[in-house]
Amino acid sequence: xxxxxxxxxxxxxxxxxxxxxxxxxxxxxxxxxxxxxxxxxxxxxxxxxxxxxxxxxxxxxxxxxxxxxxxxxxxxxxxxxxxxxxxxxxxxxxxxxxxxxxxxxxxxxxxxxxxxxxxxxxxxxxxxxxxxxxxxxxxxxxxxxxxxxxxxxxxxxxxxx
Numbered sequence: 001x002x003x004x005x006x007x008x009x010x011x012x013x014x015x016x017x018x019x020x021x022x023x024x025x026x027x028x029x030x031x032x033x034x035x036x037x038x039x040x041x042x043x044x045x046x047x048x049x050x051x052x053x054x055x056x057x058x059x060x061x062x063x064x065x066x067x068x069x070x071x072x073x074x075x076x077x078x079x080x081x082x083x084x085x086x087x088x089x090x091x092x093x094x095x096x097x098x099x100x101x102x103x104x105x106x107x108x109x110x111x112x113x114x115x116x117x118x119x120x121x122x123x124x125x126x127x128x129x130x131x132x133x134x135x136x137x138x139x140x141x142x143x144x145x146x147x148x149x150x151x152x153x154x155x156x157x158x159x160x161x
Contacts, residue, residue, distance in 0.1 A: 001028045002044070004133070005116040007080040008101030010123055011087040012094075017101075020121065021080045022068040023060055030058040082108050089153055098122040102134070107144045114138045 001024065009017045033050045035041035043050070049071060056064055069076065083101035085108070093100060098120060105111070105118060113136035123129040 001025060003117060004119040005079065006083065006105055006111075006113070006118045007121070008083040008098060008105060008118060009080070009121050011084065011097040011101060012092050014084050014087060017080065017084060017087075018069070018076060019065060021076055022065050022072065024121075025068055025072055025075075026053070026058060026060060026064060029053055033058075082111070086149070103143075103147060103149065106140060107147055107149060109144075113140055 085104035086100035118134045
């Protein structure tokens with residue numbers, strides 16, 4: 001969790017991205033909890049949070065998701081939600097949704113990805129998934145200049161069906 005500065009997920013809809021991000025955190029907390037029990041690591045999360053999640057058997061349920069969102073809402077906004085700009089403008093484009101998230105990050109002028117790591121996660125219809133990491137060099141800004149998507153979206157014309 002700590003090694004990634006940003007995340008982009010396959011995006012059928014925004015709430016699923018939030019749940020995926022929180023499930024990623026939950027899995028990391030669970031591993032850290034059991035490593036602590038075996039004296040193999042230092043705590044990366046508050047002990048009271050780990051104890052509460054352990055009491056709920058690390059279930060990925062609404063109670064856990066609400067607790068994690070309360071605790072990690074800022075991380076969600078900073079590390080993940082900013083990748084949803086195009087998804088919110090275009091809706092679900094299926095296979096390309098992961099790369100819409102990437103382009104949303106690349107074109108976010110409030111962040112600099114130079115030297116940063118972005119965790120990319122995509123999944124199929126239940127039978128396949130891919131996770132990979134992108135590291136950015138300083139010349140990634142050229143993609144931002146070439147895409148020009150914000151201006152193109154702003155020039156859309158609303159028509160009736």
